[in-house]
Amino acid sequence: MRGITKRFPGVLADDDVHFEVAPGEIHALMGENGAGKSILMSMLAGVYQPDEGEILIRGEKQHFASPLDAIDAGIGMVFQSFKLFPSLTIAENVVFRSEPTKRGLIDRREANRLVSEIADRYGLALDPAARVDSVPVGVLQRVEIVKALYREAKVLILDEPTAVLTPQETERLFDVLRALKADGRTIILITHKLNEVMAISDRVTVLRDGRNVAQLVTADSSPAEITRHMTGRDVDLTTPPPAQEPGDTVLEVRDLTVSGDGGRDSVADAALAVRAGEVVGIAGVAGNGQVELAEAIIGMRPVMTGSVSVSGVDLSRASIAARRDGGIAYVPEDRHAVGSAGTADAIDNLALGHHRSAPIMRRGLLSRSAMTEHAKRLITRFGVKIASPTTPVGTLSGGNLQKVVVARELDYRSPVLVVEQPTRGVDIGAIESIHRELCEYRDAGGALLLISAELSEIMSLSGRILVMFEGRIVAEVPRAEADEALLGLYMAGHEPEERHRPAGAAVRVSGAQNGDAQ
Template identity: 85%
Template structure:
């Protein structure tokens, strides 16, 4: 049987980095094939060569038995290969249909036929259960819909092979299930799916076979049904990884963060956060669960000062910060891992040295006699890179060139190193491999056990339930439920996330002073 895709001896080098080292990779027609590996293992680079973004330094690519060399992404598209990247490549000001047909627009009498474009996009979306409004502006739809737009864009160009790079990194559990239904429908239609992911549960649920890369080399090809998460993890990391529930925290101490009756209002819209109250104590992890778009991000940004609050108060260790600037709040003791590691959490064109020094540049040892010590900055960066296992050519490398997971490690490392009394962490392990998840969870628990107060916002319910002492649920901008760790299940949290009325013991404030365990 001729393979749909066969990559043989693929080698790709960048300055100081051997990204792919003589890799063989083969995918059969009509299968869902998972490509796994740690951050920086060479997965995205390998698939970017298949998609024509990069050209291999050595090796050959065959599509349905025919040797092909792509000089550009258009060549891959012409061969029926479409790739959906982690960072969506869409025009916010255009409609969904306009984005889908861009540069391949249907015409009528020499003009773009918008009606035909809308009908064609709706037809493709409906065929695979992708539920899209072709006339909606991309800027107005949630991130889960953007994922569907990218898939329809590839299908519109008649892609037979669809490469999805970390497709569930920005999706809620419900959206992930919807995506899997779509992938199964595409498979049934004879399409071939290549799934780049770090999530073992998803690989076991959706894939037919798995290829594992480690340090740029192909180290395993497995039939999913004959394998296990533990075996895949060992191939990825070269060791056993323990993601079991961390040991319980000590009894929480004094209140560190007190958010009281906060409302965040956007001009001309309904409030994104309505009368929300949250308390986090020293030595405690409080998790916030909710479907994306229900006010979690806006609440975090109001606490750090990125959004003004219309009413209510934010207090840190007894100090009212409601009208303080972001810099003043940071100086008062708030560390922040933002959801957007690219746009908010880092400066992509700056080096790891500079990114890891941000915030620390105001104090010794980096600040010496009112001047920055470059030697101290380099030493600081080297220490954190080693501690968090960041895969990078050198500390002087621009962080914008890193894989998403390694960039996440840089942001988490910098924020944890402040030793601030409060850490707000949004999606701290998004796009991070299983070994790094274990490491970041361990660091977060050490922060907690050292007396830190952690407000955790995550789309991964397993992460929320594993790390949190108490879990708050947000729905339509309100904190609607509060559940102790011992009672939390995905089914229960899912009900409350969907807007179900909580039982009396799960109503906000029902846990006495936040000390119910």
């Protein structure tokens, strides 16, 4: 990619960017949120077209009017949010639009055979006849990779591929990437995880503010050097220990059972407590009840049995507004659909929930000037990269939108904060900032329930760690005893040791086969 420039209204996303990859290479693309990484790769995948510059594949100039053109040229992209049909089988998803036929009809047996052949070749264990809505998230990623390989992709772009994987699944994915590399395919990895970049990549390209700032040989570099190129400064992600012992219980959940979308219980008999000045982390593979637990606590999902209380006040039947008034703030997993109003500007989004009280509400009316000052203060404090406070938040990068949501909820100063995936898709500098803010909230006496797919984040911030599997809290591990391998085993369904069993969780957990959560 030579001299690539892409403009959007009010934003120069990529400015004269040069990017190259070689056959049989794993190449990491890094940069802060808004640095232009995803836009650059979306142009390579045909989603956008560059305003200036050119794309060459094996020395030949290309013009991709659509993703189909890019696919025809051997470019495949696995997006962070998977593009699959839940009601179809794995094989049907893989061969969609390129189905094998026999006598004018789709040959499903041949489709299953082709998918199994590709999956077996690269160690991507798949059942081609399984429906997509019945398999765990780690399998969905394999489906997306096989879908690209079925279309003979020579260049495979992966956007934050390990965001929802256990450590064991991540290692399995890396084995697959190494096999693809050995087969002469090129892998482009968009990620914020420095440890993964150091473990799997051959070279690293760093973007900052839409421009190239470095191209490094991974073996000759270090996490500190890459971080300096990304942010222009030294970043310290070590978290200081709690300044004091936790106080009294603030959030208490007792025997909570919540119905899931499929008719079966998504949370079963969950019990937990979070004290003032404490962070309790919840680890688990996506889809094991963490989201439903958070939604039940905040009031977005009805409680079948059990109770939720804050400072001794039962809020189990209270509305969402009453729970907010009762002391619960919430950063949801889905910052787009739940955490923000995309067509509204930053002023309105940052005022949400604050709009019923002074200084934003004055004599029964909203003060636009107070809302604007409120927005400017939080934008500056959290380093949100935005053209102006009047910019619609739906135009922001995922990481900058996350900063908006986290800033708004922390500014409530509520006694309880429920946070899901606080740094998903967020750059290394913003991770440092958000972690610092969460620690300050804890040290000021806040009770923080942290749900994260990042085990390093869970272990860095939490004093105690709970593990969820198939809707149950199956293990409680003190931070001093936790490591990624141990937590990963519990997350995959292996029975916890006696000392890690939470109260009332003596029922055996069904172990998964070969480390896969099924």
